[in-house]
Amino acid sequence: xxxxxxxxxxxxxxxxxxxxxxxxxxxxxxxxxxxxxxxxxxxxxxxxxxxxxxxxxxxxxxxxxxxxxxxxxxxxxxxxxxxxxxxxxxxxxxxxxxxxxxxxxxxxxxxxxxxxxxxxxxxxxxxxxxxxxxxxxxxxxxxxxxxxxxxxxxxxxxxxxxxxxxxxxxxxxxxxxxxxxxxxxxxxxxxxxxxxxxxxxxxxxxxxxxxxxxxxxxxxxxxxxxxxxxxxxxxxxxxxxxxxxxxxxxxxxxxxxxxxxxxxxxxxxx
Numbered sequence: 001x002x003x004x005x006x007x008x009x010x011x012x013x014x015x016x017x018x019x020x021x022x023x024x025x026x027x028x029x030x031x032x033x034x035x036x037x038x039x040x041x042x043x044x045x046x047x048x049x050x051x052x053x054x055x056x057x058x059x060x061x062x063x064x065x066x067x068x069x070x071x072x073x074x075x076x077x078x079x080x081x082x083x084x085x086x087x088x089x090x091x092x093x094x095x096x097x098x099x100x101x102x103x104x105x106x107x108x109x110x111x112x113x114x115x116x117x118x119x120x121x122x123x124x125x126x127x128x129x130x131x132x133x134x135x136x137x138x139x140x141x142x143x144x145x146x147x148x149x150x151x152x153x154x155x156x157x158x159x160x161x162x163x164x165x166x167x168x169x170x171x172x173x174x175x176x177x178x179x180x181x182x183x184x185x186x187x188x189x190x191x192x193x194x195x196x197x198x199x200x201x202x203x204x205x206x207x208x209x210x211x212x213x214x215x216x217x218x219x220x221x222x223x224x225x226x227x228x229x230x231x232x233x234x235x236x237x238x239x240x241x242x243x244x245x246x247x248x249x250x251x252x253x254x255x256x257x258x259x260x261x262x263x264x265x266x267x268x269x270x
């Protein structure tokens with residue numbers, strides 16, 4: 001690790017050592033009532049990262065909204081963002097995916113999130129109370145996004161693989177959270193939590209274990225990977241995990257099943 005840049009997956013001890021260093025913005029997506037925070041972190045309400053247009057409930061805000069949001073957080077091109085939550089990392093990863101979308105690639109996920117931070121005795125303190133707004137220019141990175149039309153155009157592309165990050169009951173159409181149940185044709189089911197080691201304070205499993213998990217299901221680095229769930233929160237986590245393994249072509253589907261499963265014209269499998 002270089003002196004001035006944290007890795008994509010940052011350990012709590014490394015973040016503890018970096019506290020107070022200039023250029024780091026720690027963003028807290030834990031539940032608002034949670035009593036303990038990482039010192040100096042800025043709380044972000046998850047709802048600011050999505051723009052519901054029912055029945056699709058996980059869509060992206062527009063460029064102007066995203067620019068205003070990141071300006072309000074004091075983000076600059078040189079800022080390194082570290083995100084965490086208290087729910088396994090899905091909310092934090094939705095933020096990191098959104099940063100990819102707006103062209104900001106200096107970011108990290110706190111490995112194990114607030115669970116690891118607290119269980120391992122790291123410092124807690126007040127949130128940052130004052131933030132100086134900064135001009136932030138959104139440079140949309142369409143390579144991070146798969147919309148419905150993009151998926152339709154790649155359904156039968158052998159160089160593309162869809163990863164359904166929901167639970168098996170949702171994937172199989174037994175737990176129906178839209179007008180129709182099932183999954184996008186050809187998608188493989190790798191529930192997002194299978195990447196988490198519950199015995200290590202909810203850290204990611206080892207890279208070797210993760211590679212075996214994904215490659216064993218046919219999700220190989222030579223393919224373009226599209227992740228989705230219900231609203232692209234769980235699948236944003238899988239997006240970041242795949243990026244951490246060196247997968248070079250990964251996209252997230254923000255509409256996810258809340259869009260696909262509510263469109264009577266899309267094909268589904270069960």
